[in-house]
Amino acid sequence: MAALGLVLVTALAGCAAAPSPAPHPGGEVGAGLDGTVVVLAAASLTDVVGEIAGQVERAHPGLTVRTAFGASSTLAAQVAAGAPADVLVTSSAETMGLATDAVGGSPVVVATNGLQLAVPAGNPGGVTSLADLADPGLTVALCAPEVPCGDLAVQVLARAGVTPAPDTYERDVRGVLARLRLDEADAGLVYRTDVVAGADAVEGIELPEAVQVVTEHLALASPTAPRPEAAAVVVAALLGPAGRRVLADAGFGLP
Structure with a gap:
């Protein structure tokens, strides 16, 4: 737990909330984003979330995606306790419930596993x-x-x-x-x-x-996210065609 806490502190260093960007004239969601968005994700998603984070950064050159990984239950508890995370991705509905019971929101299933x-x-x-x-x-x-x-x-x-x-x-x-x-x-x-x-x-x-028992991986753009528009972009990337290809190539089932 102490080691994971250090990882989270490191990932969050320098991640002070920045004002949300003005809407893009063309109406594109997330266009012109800059600053830092923080993503906490289950250890089982380390590789795919890292790759998808890179996709988001390439699509939004002014945006930095900071990631931290660990046990879903620990990360969900941190979000419930007020950790300034924008996105949470867990490996079960039960652990996601620890966070949504505290902060609300509507998580979406991004993949399945066994x-x-x-x-x-x-x-x-x-x-x-x-x-x-x-x-x-x-x-x-x-x-x-x-x-x-x-x-x-x-x-x-x-x-x-x-x-x-x-x-x-x-x-x-x-x-x-x-x-x-x-x-x-x-x-x-x-x-x-x-x-x-x-x-x-x-x-x-x-x-x-x-x-065999199937589990679901869920993503939540936290209602308390310091960067709500950036959080929505990250979740959309997980659900989008490129994100789905990354998940499928890694062996995840797709909902």
Whole structure:
């Protein structure tokens, strides 16, 4: 939590609210934007939000998009506590509710996702199924149950009738992915998009359809955003054709 707080403080440094720009004469939403817009997003969206942020900056050369990533529940709690964020993107409706209960707003679904059983390249532990997560002889990494990827793992394992024997609980899904990429774990549950992000360092094993659970990624242009017009532009970019291509290429489902 302390480390994440430092990341957020760093991301927000110098992000004092600026006056909203005057409407563009041609009526184009977001035209002529400048200043800084702050986006907080779930760790599972690190790569795609970073790429889409770059698209927004290229389309609006005067605008800087500052991003910070972490567990959805932590970021939502920060928004609820008054963090000066313009956009929040979470990995579940439940965590988004922590923010909207406090600040209001109407989040939109930008993508869907699900879990895969993941192992280091070459599968040194010989993992073949969810049942292997109960093997005390293997090193198992899972997300903490209070964050979306951990809650999803609890649901999947319950459906499979597996009681896992985790050696580590990570604060977000990228923590599990890092353990696998560094060969510090034999197996873990991550989003299928994180298997894609892991490239050649990680292999994914698809789960049986009967145990799969789909989660939704939602984006909120915060009603309390210091830069409401810029926030709307970022959310529109996530939903637009270019943003959808980025999400699809990363393995996300599209609503």
